[in-house]
Every structure is written in C-alpha cells, then in structure tokens.
Amino acid sequence: MAITGVGHSPVYRRPEVPLGPLTLDACRTAVADAGLTADRIDGVACAPRQPVPGRDVTYDGVDHVTADFVAGHLGLATTWRENVGGFLMNSLVAAVSAVGSGLCDHVLVCRSLHGPRARYGVRADAGAPGPAQFDAPYGIFVPGVWAQQWQRYQHLYGTGSREEMAALVVRARANGLLWEHGYWTARGAAPLTVEEYLGARMISTPLCVHDCDIPVHGAAAFVVSGTGHHDLPHPPAYVRGLAPAVHAEGNTLRPWPLEQEQEAGRAVARTLWRRSGFGPADVDLANLYDGFGIIAVVWLEAFGFCGPGEAFGYLAADPVPLNTSGGNLGAGRMHGVPHLMDAVLQVTGRSGPRQVPGAELALVSIGQQSGGGALLLGATPD
Template identity: 35%
Template sequence: MIEKNQTGADVAGRPLPELTEENRFFWTSGADNQLRVQECQSCSALIHPPVPVCRYCRGQQMGVRDVSGYATLIGFTVNHRFGLPGMPPPYVIAQVALEDDPRVRLTTNAIECDPDSLELGMRMEVVFQQEEDVWLPLFRPTAEQGTPAPLPVDEVEPEQVWRYVRPMVSQDKFEDKVAITGVGMSQIGRRLMRPPLSLTIEACERAIADAGLTLDDIDGLSTYPGGGPTGPFGEGGMTALESALGIRPTWYNGGMETFGPGGSVIAAMLAVASGLARHVLCFRTVWEATHGEYVKQGKLSPMIGSGRTTSWQIPFGALSAAHTLAQNAQRHFHRYGTTRETLGWIALNQRANAELEPTAIYRDKMTMEDYLSARTITTPFGLYDCDVPCDAATAVIVSARDAAEDLAKPPVYVEAVGTQIIERLDWDQSTLTHEPQVLGQAAHMWSRTTLQPQDIDVAQLYDGFTFNCLSWIEALGFCGIGEAKDFLDGGKNIARDGLIPINTHGGQLSHGRTHGMGLIHEAVIQLRGEGGARQVADAKTAVASSGGLTPSGVVLLRNYA
C-alpha cells in the first residue's frame, strides 16, 4: 500500500527528482512497494547513487537488486529555518543505512514519529509517497525496537586517514617557488545593494596596490566558482573581470571543482611555479545579503524552487549544507560526547575576536546563554552556529618568489598545501563524524612539511558552521580525534593568547561569510604583523583552510624564507 502526505504538509510543488535512464528504477520502485538499489553483479555490493562502475571491485556489470526496505537511523535533523514549496518547516531530514548493505545510505524524511523520540540506531522501514511519476522512499520507525544498532563503519575511519596519503611525487616542491605578495578586501556589509562586480574590482585594486604592482603587471586571473548561474556567489567569474579591466592574462582559471573556495589560490601557485604567469590575481565575491533582499522584493528568483532536480537530497528538503553537517555534528556528539556548549566556545571565540575588528558585521558581546538561547536553524544548530551572509569581495596575489622580494610588502611564503581527496565526495555517503573533505586534505598537508601542529602560531579555519571549525581543529591535529570537547572547554586554548589562536578577525561566524578567501586574507595580515588590536604576538606560521564537503584545500604559510 502506498502512503501519501506522510509529512503532514501540502506536498503540491515539492521539488521532484529528474528521472533518467540511470535512476528511474530507484525513483519508481515504490510503484509495487519494493525498494530497489543498484547492485554490482561481480561482487554483489550495493551502489548508491547509481554509477556505471563499482567503486569496490571496479566491475562494470551493474544490475538492480530488490532490498528489504529496512534500515538503521544514522542521522537526523529537525529543520526549522528552510522551506520549500510543499514543505513548510518544521520537518525531519534523516539519513538511514540499509540493512542489506550499510555502506549504502539514503537521505530521506523520518515520518510518523515524534522527533523527540528518534534515536540513532533505531530500526526504520520504508514507506513510499507518490508524487506525480515519482515514489519517494520515506522511512518510519518499526513497531518493534530492539537495542539501538551501532553507527556503520566509515569507508576510511578518521584515525586511519593518514594511511591513504600518497607520498610526494618529488622533493622539489612547487610551494618553494611562489609567495603571496598582496591582499585586498572590498567594503563588507549586509545588503550593500552594490553590483557584485564593483565589489570585485574594489578588492582587486586594493590587492594590487597592496603589492605595489599595477594592472599591467597582472598576467594571470584565478577565481571560484567562475561564471555560470552561481546566484549570490559570484560576479560572473574571470570573464566578467577581464572584460571590465582588459588585463589580457596569459593564464586563467575558474570553476567549482577545485580545492575549496580558496582553491583559486592553490591553482595560481601551480601556474606561477610552472612559469605560466608571474603575478596571478585571485578573487572571490559574495553578495548573499543583497541577493536575498532582491529575492524578497521579487526582483530575482530564488535559486531553489519547485520543479525537477538532479539532487538526491533536495526532494527531501535537504537543500543546505547545514542539513548534512547538522547530522555529522549529531554523530560526533553521539560517539565522542561533544555538546552544544562545545560548539558554543567556537562561536564565542570568533565573536570576541570580531569585537576588535572594525569591519566585522557582528561585534556585540555574546555569552554562552545568548548562544544557547538563539533560535533554532536545524538541530543541533542555532543561529550563532551559522556564518553571516554578507556582501564582500576578497583578492589575493600570488607571485613568483624571485619577483616577490622587492615589492611593497614583505612576502608571505608557502610551506605546504593539502589537497588530496581520500573520503567519498557524495555528502550523505561520506565521513560520518566529521565534515567530509577535511581529514584527507589535512593529512596530505602535513605530509608535505616537517612542521608539526605545535609549530603553528595562528589558524584561520573554515567556519561556515561551528562544526566545520571543530572538524578542522581535530583533522589538523590541534587535538586528537574526538577530543574537541575537552580541548575547547572554556575557550582558552583557541583564544588569541591560547595554544592555537583561531579565526583572529572573527571568522565567517562574526566577521562575515567571505567563503574561505577572507581566512587567507587574515592569515597574511597576521604574518605581516598588521592585525592591530587583534594581532597575535610574534606570529611566524599560519594555517588557513578552505571549504569542506565539496573538495577543499588547506595552506600552511610562513613569514620567513
């Protein structure tokens, strides 16, 4: 029997999956009330999402298997903030691991239950909900519940990531051939109502002046995410900037499949080290606040609405990275005893640092009570677990090392980068207890340097959410895996005078969501000693991370040759 409207909402207009020859068997399997998943006919592994090759044995004989429809609840979050047509909040987004093969996880909605009664490890069963030509597999707790099952084992356990790091191809490091010579940031604020390209040009001009260069010296451009329909996350890419300024670069780069939002900087290092360019201008622009205001005024359309989607998450209302990371945080809580207060110390640290940075968007004092009592976004995240949407552009200039010595500011040198993908890329199939695409990149970076975590003076760690920052703290070895609760307790270890000062300008949680590039900007400011009241004394080394979930990157910088 097919159940309908189990979320209790008017489902008209809910985003539905786009049916293709590759996925039709999955999205229509509920027509006869039987869940089906792709199977490798060589090794019998279940594969999801469906692909033409098995990731386990590399076999290419793929088929479809009828599965039991029973699963283990391995994550859930109650969404209070985000809504979609036909899906007004609150509703429960969940992840389940199939009993037939726990390596397969489905994003779904938990239905016919009190969210407060849900518990990790519960046994769940599929219930299909038909919408047009799609049968959505939703899950409810089974009538009989035994002892909760343990969380499934990650394909790569966090403590074992280092085993998968590839050795250096050559001892001749490209990092030794480059330096950062200029940084610039535009005006930053909420709803500036300025064209995004004007912010880009302002940041780029400031970076060029900071380096003591001219536009004619710039022979490379690098950006993220590049051109295309990026909505509030860009100005039109390299094409837009080159058309405005007429730079005529010998090398250029733009795109989302790179080393996180700051991946443009690492790509520029490679171009400079190879001799394709001498001075590459890297830039990143966001105008989320203004874009949101235009959407409210009806002048722009929202990026996600009703209709068809290729996503495996959006049909269940999981439209934000918050919905994935909230479940990773929940599992970290479950396995290691972390609490909301643990995340709160990160938010409070960033706010305390922002109080000393005049350009920060949030500068008012914040207490733990303020943090804990803020409105819920998606459990366990509240308002202050989330970064601040803003309008801003950031620019960084990467130069050849031999060209950097005589410029306006002392160069900042590159000790190492970390870029290797070790964990699965699919958000709901990847690392359970940490932000995916953090552990592997961190381990890769340490393989390219003789420096160790205790040698780092300041860390600018990606904090789109508090849990991102916690994941980087553990991944980079500032404390052990699962030890963040004790390490962060009281906030002393990450304060400006602590063991490892973190996000000294307020980070994205308080300074503003500059999407990783602002963290590189702040690392350079600290290594130059230009931080003013927030300056960390005698800072010689800095690590700056960029992204996570999507491919990410991390760079280790120093101010000495």
C-alpha cells in the first residue's frame, strides 16, 4: 500500500468557515494530487471525533465531518466507508486494511479539526461518576495532565528543564514557518526565540503557552492506494510498517501517568521495528507527535533513538531531522496531519525548503503513546 495523494485546506484560528467545504476542498486536492478522478475513489475513512466531544460539535459538515458527508457531497460510488473512533491514526489503519484486503483500490482518508469558540480545557461537569471522581473535581484535564508527566520526567531523571525544552519548541516553530499550511506561516509570524519562550505566560507548571499546540480549524485528506497502479503523477510514499497502539489492561488509568505512556510507546516501537525489519538507525527523519513537547520526548526514547532520560541530551546534539513540518507545536493542532503529510512529501522528494537530502525512510507517530500509533513511509516498496 502507498499514500499517493495529499490535500490541505486553509487553517483558521476559529470556525470562520464550516468544516464541510474545507474538507471537500482538501479531498479534491488530494484526489487530483494522486492523478485520479472522483469516480476512481471507492472508499472513505474519516475520524469525526473532536478533541472536546459534546462542546459545540453538533452538525455534520459544520463542526465535524463524516465519511457519509464526504462520499455524498463528492458523489463517490464507494464500496466501503467508515467513521472511525479516535483520530487520524485509526482512520489510516482502516484505509490501509481496506486496500490491503482488496476491498478498495483508492481510499480517501480525511481529518477535520474544529476550533470551538471556547476556552480549551475548561471543566464544567455536572457530576463526576466512575473514574472521573478522581480528576474532574480538581480540574485535571488537558493540558495539566502533560504538565504532570513532564514534572514526573524531571523527578525521575533530573533533566528536562524549561531551558532544555526550549530547544525542541523553538526548532518546531522554525520548521513550522517553512510549512505552507501552518497557522503561524499564514500569519507571517516571526521565529520564536529562546528568550520569548522562557518569558512566556505559564499555563500549568512547567508548561508555558508555547508548550501547547494552538487549537485551529481546518482539514486535510490523503489517498491510500494499492501499489499496482502505474498512472500516478508523483512517486508514491510506500507504507513500510504500521503499528497502532494497543490498549493493554490497566492502560486506562487517569490521568495518563508517564510510566504508562512510556511502556505504551515502547510497545508500539517493538511492533513497528519487528514487523518492518527496520530500526532507528535506518530512519532518515522522524516526525513525532507533539501536541505537548513531553509527548515527542517520550516517543523519541520509546523508538530507541536514545535511552530513558536521555532525550534532552540527544536534542542538544545533532539528532535525526525531527518534525520537519514543525509538527503540532510549530504548525497548529492538526492532530498528526503535518507529521504525516510532510513525511509523504519528504520520501517522494516534494518537500521543497524542508527537504531532507536523500530521505528514503520516514518515521511518523500520531497521537499520544497509549492512544495513537506509528508508521514508516518509504521511497521504495521493499
């Protein structure tokens, strides 16, 4: 299987435009990028769920988008369509499975993000049943849970100061300003400096505002195709490995302890390396999910680029090219879209000013360790 086409909408801070038209435009771009016409798309996989379910998420095509909406409005004669729980990783796995089983030839994978007009992370629960009784009354939610993980990391390893995290965040913004679909790029933002990072408004110690990906409103689409098609205008990005996260027993502890996420990440890495036959030394670039900086740190160690507690020293050296599109921190919270899309462009030699010379194998992780997964994209099928 391969990703043969990509498409991205404009990105807004708030819902100035309904998600439906943005998603359809991204889908049309992806189909054209793959050298196809709509009549050749026979599958659609969407992840309609939004980061804050139930808040301002009511109408299909306005604040979320389903596979039925896409297929109906594009007039697709689909043999399969799926609305997948979770986020981009799960819909991608479903699409690869549909193509690999012979159910479909070309599947559209869509991810649309709604930016509600509200304060993100506000808890207004009327009650706290079940496990929620241990966190809801205390306001423990995003982003505070990742502040706790970062503090735990500092306690365990004696490293990971804000000065050290600055290297990751400042680099993400610099890379993100080269990503044409980034929120900051479209607004002509200046590069972030270390001094600005260290002096920024604190959100939940040690997280400052720059440690949190900015919620945005936009859409993206990918075409997943079988590898027997030879009429493509661009080289395909071959799926060389795929490893979704598996929720092990006890993996629902709240609020996502660091050690739980570390073990979940190592489980994903073991599966990916074993099934693909590759290892970290084979990777030319790594686009690691970074909704918050500590998530990318945990992924970096889980994949074996360095040992536990060594990520910040690794980042200070000359690591593998990391988050070449800026990721979520440098481009906006598009839930893994910039990570995956630029990996496709990198291994097909279409990444423009971000291009890593000779990039043949890209590692991508999407989502947090216990709720996402990873894949490898290659320039060749084997």
